[in-house]
Amino acid sequence: MKDSGDGKGTALFVAGGALGVGLAALLKAQPAGAAPDTEKLDYIASLLLQMGITQEAILTAIKNINIPGGGIIAFPDSFLTPWKGDKDPVQIYQQAIRSVGLFPTDIMVDMRNVKRLVIRAESSLNQAVALQVVGNFADSFNLAINVGPPAACPINGQVGFGLAWGDWQPYIGVLITAAIAPIQGLLTIWAVVQE
Numbered sequence: 001m002k003d004s005g006d007g008k009g010t011a012l013f014v015a016g017g018a019l020g021v022g023l024a025a026l027l028k029a030q031p032a033g034a035a036p037d038t039e040k041l042d043y044i045a046s047l048l049l050q051m052g053i054t055q056e057a058i059l060t061a062i063k064n065i066n067i068p069g070g071g072i073i074a075f076p077d078s079f080l081t082p083w084k085g086d087k088d089p090v091q092i093y094q095q096a097i098r099s100v101g102l103f104p105t106d107i108m109v110d111m112r113n114v115k116r117l118v119i120r121a122e123s124s125l126n127q128a129v130a131l132q133v134v135g136n137f138a139d140s141f142n143l144a145i146n147v148g149p150p151a152a153c154p155i156n157g158q159v160g161f162g163l164a165w166g167d168w169q170p171y172i173g174v175l176i177t178a179a180i181a182p183i184q185g186l187l188t189i190w191a192v193v194q195e
Contacts, residue, residue: 108173125185135169
């Protein structure tokens with residue numbers, strides 16, 4: 001193993017060698033095939049205990065590797081990846097629909113650096129409309145695929161969507177279907193992301 005000059009490669013090589021020697025010694029001392037089951041279980045328990053002790057020793061050795069300048073590499077016990085929900089909702093559609101048809105939202109939400117998305121539709125239309133979340137690899141409704149089942153936004157009502165983990169797509173939009181032409185009201189759709 002090539003050492004980069006900070007001693008880390010050598011320490012890892014030594015720690016790996018110690019683990020290998022310890023496991024080899026335990027495996028060499030394994031009970032015979034005809035030994036009683038309790039003896040075999042005791043052997044397995046001692047093997048697991050030794051592996052735990054060795055793992056702790058390796059982690060301690062890695063944490064205490066000296067780097068040039070007298071510093072020590074510090075490894076945190078856990079990593080925190082906070083989810084930021086501080087984005088303001090973005091209006092992705094607002095229209096007074098007055099005809100039958102299929103209407104895409106004005107924009108697709110860029111999900112490339114986003115973990116979660118919530119979409120909410122608010123309607124004062126006098127007819128229900130169907131909403132279908134769609135996703136695409138490009139910022140385009142052309143060749144977009146359905147994401148989850150459609151939902152109905154009732155007359156003077158509201159509906160919301162939260163995408164499942166498997167529903168992530170680089171770009172998300174909504175297609176609105178009006179089967180009966182509304183004669184009054186407005187449909188507004190909002191999206192908010194969590195990074």
